[in-house]
Amino acid sequence: MKRFFATALSLALAASLLAGCSSNLPKGYSPFGPQASSEGGAQQPQENPAPENPVQVPAGAELSTGLAVINSVGSSKDAGEEDGLAQADSNVVAVLVDADGRIVDCKIDGVQAKIPFSKEGKLLVGTDTMFRTKQELKEDYGMKKASGIGKE
Template identity: 55%
Template structure:
């Protein structure tokens, strides 16, 4: 009897140790979400140039089997396009834009912060605060006009976080089982440009300032190989007249990403392989699974388009910005 009890106790101890050792891993879901608005800072032209500004707030998450967020990253792209009172662009249409995370100290929030912290420091603090919480707990974070009020958060975060909370909510809700583990590293890469449709206003019609962003949420294992990824993109347009007046209803404009648009993006009919944008994005993510960042950036392209037969069967659209987004995600993964 004593022998049996000893064996049973030993078995329980082994199982407990196994559980403790493996609790950090296990299958997990990967999520990515974007919240875009153009009504915060956009303005008509007058004596000074007008401004078409798209603010895209992004959250990437890893969520474990119990619905607990084990990793989260935030970033924001502000795409600022200026135009004059004649409806002519004064921002170079070839301009590129760095995210707030990439700008670092150059973003310049520290001097205006009551706690003396830069944007990236506050974003990291919010990420740390959210990690270990469920979506319900994140939704319960107390805000006043978008600003946190709980003392255990306001000591490190005093900026408006309403869009960041909304992005987390969307990211958790759309998270999928794509091959990540709960203890994987998580990276978030953003690429900001102006779309080729950006143009001056004329007698033929309004001008357009179209922010064209790419986003990559990428998870990595201990060997720095990609275990999962979600690639998305968005186009946010602000129109303006030949008088330099904004004609877009900014307060009511809704911007969806290409993944959110799904079949409504309507690439399939123009695709040489009959695949929609979201299908090709998934094809690219499937292709880079198991690869390192160096292998992803080394994928052969011709004018931005993939040229390897094992990829062109599922992806024929330009992948240059997708590669760059993955590279940036790898650089900040943790």
């Protein structure tokens, strides 16, 4: 009897390990390639143009990289009489400094992921939804109209 329970427990643990290896991502998903949007069409891969002012670093210079990712879910809303919203705001800053501590280059980007859900707790967007960053959105970000200098 003891052997039966040990065998059953071993099989259950093995099955749970294998279940953990499964994925609910769409077939062919890659974070680096074209993505299928929630409408079913594939997004075109975006090309990253060369920077307007490439960083000039002397050969052999000692450089250090700093990275910060700041997340907030403070704008999320509970579901009550109306549907709820799970919102994650993430800001990413990467800094390159030289041996004297001077900033050589700095990149800043952010993403606002809004995930609405029903009063019953059902997601109202597809699990394959990809949220674009502010740098990826460019003009579609829509802040130009609020800008005092007319820039995004």
